[in-house]
Amino acid sequence: MRPLSGRAGVPGDKSISHRALMLSALAVGESVVEGLLEGEDVLATAAAMRAMGATIERGADGRWTIHGVGVGGLLQPDQALDMGNSGTSTRLLMGLVASHPITATFIGDASLSKRPMNRVIAPLSEMGAEINASPGGRLPLMLRGLCPAVPIEYCLPVASAQVKSAVLLAGLNTPGVTRVIEPVPTRDHSERMLRGFGAELTVEEDGDGARVISIRGEAELTPQHIVVPGDPSSAAFPTVAALIVPGSEIVIGNVGLNPTRAGVYDVLRMMGADIEFVDRREVGGEPVADLRVRASTLRGIEVPPDIAPSMIDEFPILFVAAALAEGRTITRGLEELRVKESDRLAVMATGLRAIGARVEEAEEGLVIDGTGGAPLAGGATIATHLDHRIAMSFAVAGLAATDAVTIDDMTPVQTSFPVFTELMRGLGAELR
The missing domain is CATH 3.65.10.10 (Enolpyruvate transferase domain)
Structure with missing residues (x-):
């Protein structure tokens, strides 16, 4: 066993990288992202946002530029969105599509196709999305969004940042206020970044100590310069x-x-x-x-x-x-x-x-x-x-x-x- 020594830097945060691409693609104008994780999961998110109309390019210096389509501006993808192994891409993008007037089919690799999506299907269906999944709530899965979608108040039955984020992202293009009640706190990258892009989002505690996250829909997002x-x-x-x-x-x-x-x-x-x-x-x-x-x-x-x-x-x-x-x-x-x-x-x-x-x-x-x-x-x-x-x-x-x-x-x-x-x-x- 040889001792380890030296200095190293790890790749960019995966959770923040996914969200930076998605929200930049929903802002009107040019966003710049530095330090993006260039792993297969995040590249699957980039490919999906391109398929729905965003212009996403990587510069020779490693900086990514994204020209967004605006909230409500996602386009119908020409073919299935291949999520590879990325559960985060799948669940968050299902939220985005749920409140747009488009239909998307989500596919993934053998591992992802075994993972149930029911936790996301339930609240998005309440908002009006029509979701046809494979047996067990698995991929391949077809989602037909509803516009305008229905704002809901949803209490998370299990702590899940992905489910919370999917509902908040669906709420971006939904008239009125969409609320997520979180009895146990989970990672809050979505809340921080939504606010940073200019969404009207509040976080409060109810009488039981649960976090109540509210987002006002039909938002206008402002392009950002993000360092991951x-x-x-x-x-x-x-x-x-x-x-x-x-x-x-x-x-x-x-x-x-x-x-x-x-x-x-x-x-x-x-x-x-x-x-x-x-x-x-x-x-x-x-x-x-x-x-x-x-x-x-x-x-x-x-x-x-x-x-x-x-x-x-x-x-x-x-x-x-x-x-x-x-x-x-x-x-x-x-x-x-x-x-x-x-x-x-x-x-x-x-x-x-x-x-x-x-x-x-x-x-x-x-x-x-x-x-x-x-x-x-x-x-x-x-x-x-x-x-x-x-x-x-x-x-x-x-x-x-x-x-x-x-x-x-x-x-x-x-x-x-x-x-x-x-x-x-x-x-x-x-x-x-």
């Missing part, structure tokens, strides 16, 4: 790698630390991680800092369930950290992980056991007894089930294993972190 911060989900992989490989010290620059997204860093610090936030600042309305990470003796904890929405995508890599910690880590309230790109609870439990970790799988979480810092055995081949976060998590786990860990397929990493292998090697990781 580094993705905190991507930064979690080199962070955990540095924590579990003895003698490591790295700096990860320009990481977004939106409080609705950065829960994994709070949890790692609860476990004893030496993570320092350097040069805190604000970029494009989002809090940002550089992370200085040093190898640490981690302790098992019971992860507070209410923190789950702010780190739902980071649990696979947290499970790796827990497998190397002292004592027991208990996680609960993670049913959402069973309907991600894979059943992440089952796949992580199986893979971790295969490389020597002690793991119990429950319906809503994992219980992991760590090694106390001793290396994992390794020596197994991991089935990723076409899930990018599973692939990266086990690549990191392999850095703290006695025998090599083999990943069956690293190509899914292209969806969110195309330079993962290159970045990790640059820090000294032995990835072949």
Whole structure:
């Protein structure tokens, strides 16, 4: 195990990149986006917005320019919108189309086509969209929008930033006020960016402490210059790698630390991680800092369930950290992980056991007894089930294993972190 060292910058935040393209395409005039994540998921969003009338171009300097069509101006796409592996693209674009007088067919790859869309179908149907999905509410799916759509007040039955965002985006072109009630806070990139583009949006708390987000429809959005911060989900992989490989010290620059997204860093610090936030600042309305990470003796904890929405995508890599910690880590309230790109609870439990970790799988979480810092055995081949976060998590786990860990397929990493292998090697990781 060679210590990791050096400085790296992770690609742009995926959630912000999707929303920057969509809202720029609905503004009248030219928006500029710097630092856009150029992974397959975000490129699927760009292709869909082009298919519905926006002009989107990448300059040689890496800056993207978007000439929008205006709210209400989306055009009928000539062919099916191919979402690839991107659940975010699918759900948010369904919201956009729902209040436009157009029909769109959504298709995706084998992994995305297994993921149910019912959580989005329900509120969008209430707003008047006509949605014909494959059995189980899955893709392929045809959505016929209604214009004018019907404003609704919708209480999220399960914490989901994607469902919230889909309803708010549908509300952009819906007369009157559309409201989403959020009993448990989720990532708020949509609210921040909608306000930044000039939408009339308010966030209040009701008597029960739930967030009530209201948007006034038939909005006029103003073009923006957006600088996308580094993705905190991507930064979690080199962070955990540095924590579990003895003698490591790295700096990860320009990481977004939106409080609705950065829960994994709070949890790692609860476990004893030496993570320092350097040069805190604000970029494009989002809090940002550089992370200085040093190898640490981690302790098992019971992860507070209410923190789950702010780190739902980071649990696979947290499970790796827990497998190397002292004592027991208990996680609960993670049913959402069973309907991600894979059943992440089952796949992580199986893979971790295969490389020597002690793991119990429950319906809503994992219980992991760590090694106390001793290396994992390794020596197994991991089935990723076409899930990018599973692939990266086990690549990191392999850095703290006695025998090599083999990943069956690293190509899914292209969806969110195309330079993962290159970045990790640059820090000294032995990835072949």
